[in-house]
Amino acid sequence: MSANEILAFDALSDRVRRQILSALGEDGELTVTEIAERVDVVGRSTVSSHLRILRTSGVVNERRDGRRRYYSVDTDGSIRDAFRFLQGLLGAGVQLDMSASEAIESEGQPHKKVG
Template sequence: MEPNENLAFDALSDRVRRRILSVLGEQGELTVGDLAAQVDAVGRTTVSSHLRVLRTSGLVHERREGRHRYYSLDLDGAVRDAFVYLQSILGQAVDDVGTVRPAAVEGGDDPADRRRIG
């Protein structure tokens, strides 16, 4: 993984930041106040702190217009990189499903069998 992807996944580890990203994905560009109204688990100051982390990680873009700051997903940055990385992992997992049979299907992963053996 690239360093930007590491920052992106660190940023994604927080529930509030994931909620902020979700709101931006659903509604598009928003101000801090608009985001704080949508993310009711925390206040405006905390949302601003989370946006700083998201911006530093490359997940969110900030646009200034006068006294206002508008935030949106940075689809050309780390969001795309993280998505491509996850897509490659999931693609490999799907490929593996076709070649590996689960142990339960083969009869070797039944909890009742473990109790009889132990």
């Protein structure tokens, strides 16, 4: 596993950070206040702490506009590497499932006699 994948999975190991990422994924770019309204299990300062972790791990981007900071999913950051890792696992799993299904189906079919 690459360093970027490890960073992303570490950042996403927390339930609140996953909720933040989900809010950003659904609504796009949001301020801390907007995120805190959507993730109502913690306060604004805790959301800020979690955003710092997500930002430093390459999962979230920060854009400043005057005094406001806007956050969005960093689709080119470490989350992309983690996604590719998961795609590889799922792809291998699907291939294994298909191979197992084909083996079960072929066992149930009568064999043709040759000659």
